[in-house]
Amino acid sequence: MTANPSKKASYFYHLDRDNKLCWLGDNWNKFAIENKGGEKVLAENLKGKSLWSQIKDDETRQIYLDLVNKVRKTGNSLRVKAYCDTPALKRELKIIISPLPEDGIRFESIFIKLTPRKRLAILDKDVPRSENFIKICSFCKDIKIKENQWKTTEKAVDHLDLFNQKILPQLTHSICPSCYKNLI
Numbered sequence: 001m002t003a004n005p006s007k008k009a010s011y012f013y014h015l016d017r018d019n020k021l022c023w024l025g026d027n028w029n030k031f032a033i034e035n036k037g038g039e040k041v042l043a044e045n046l047k048g049k050s051l052w053s054q055i056k057d058d059e060t061r062q063i064y065l066d067l068v069n070k071v072r073k074t075g076n077s078l079r080v081k082a083y084c085d086t087p088a089l090k091r092e093l094k095i096i097i098s099p100l101p102e103d104g105i106r107f108e109s110i111f112i113k114l115t116p117r118k119r120l121a122i123l124d125k126d127v128p129r130s131e132n133f134i135k136i137c138s139f140c141k142d143i144k145i146k147e148n149q150w151k152t153t154e155k156a157v158d159h160l161d162l163f164n165q166k167i168l169p170q171l172t173h174s175i176c177p178s179c180y181k182n183l184i
């Protein structure tokens with residue numbers, strides 16, 4: 001069973017001027033375990049690593065880099081809406097990216113809305129996967145169903161008939177056109 005963070009739970013981490021993770025909040029490990037990230041994402045193993053090494057896809061990495069650079073340049077905080085969903089729970093997050101002294105950056109992720117739903121195996125990290133890939137947006141969790149067409153996770157599962165597939169495709173992270181437009 002996946003543990004659910006309480007509503008309004010928030011998680012923090014700081015980057016130094018070289019974008020290395022230099023501080024993670026006390027409850028980081030609780031969050032990492034709930035999200036089945038494994039030992040490599042525990043605070044003691046992340047400290048000193050570049051944030052970029054933790055983001056697998058180039059597009060998402062570039063967006064975060066642009067956002068962090070914008071915060072450093074303007075000195076103003078940015079707020080980003082995102083989802084960090086589990087198979088049976090839609091979890092809306094507010095991510096606040098703020099400047100710190102000496103070109104540091106503070107990330108704060110606050111869970112603002114948790115919505116239970118019918119379980120979606122496609123989001124379960126433990127289910128077997130085929131060699132095929134489908135793209136999921138890192139921010140809103142919409143899934144790409146064909147060129148220039150993205151649908152909510154539920155609708156995409158329906159559209160791609162994923163409920164009836166024994167082995168599911170792998171998810172690869174990307175960014176959908178509408179999140180790209182909102183973030184850049």
Ligand SMILES: [Zn+2]
Pocket residue numbers: 137138139140141142175176177178179180
């Ligand atoms: Zn999106």
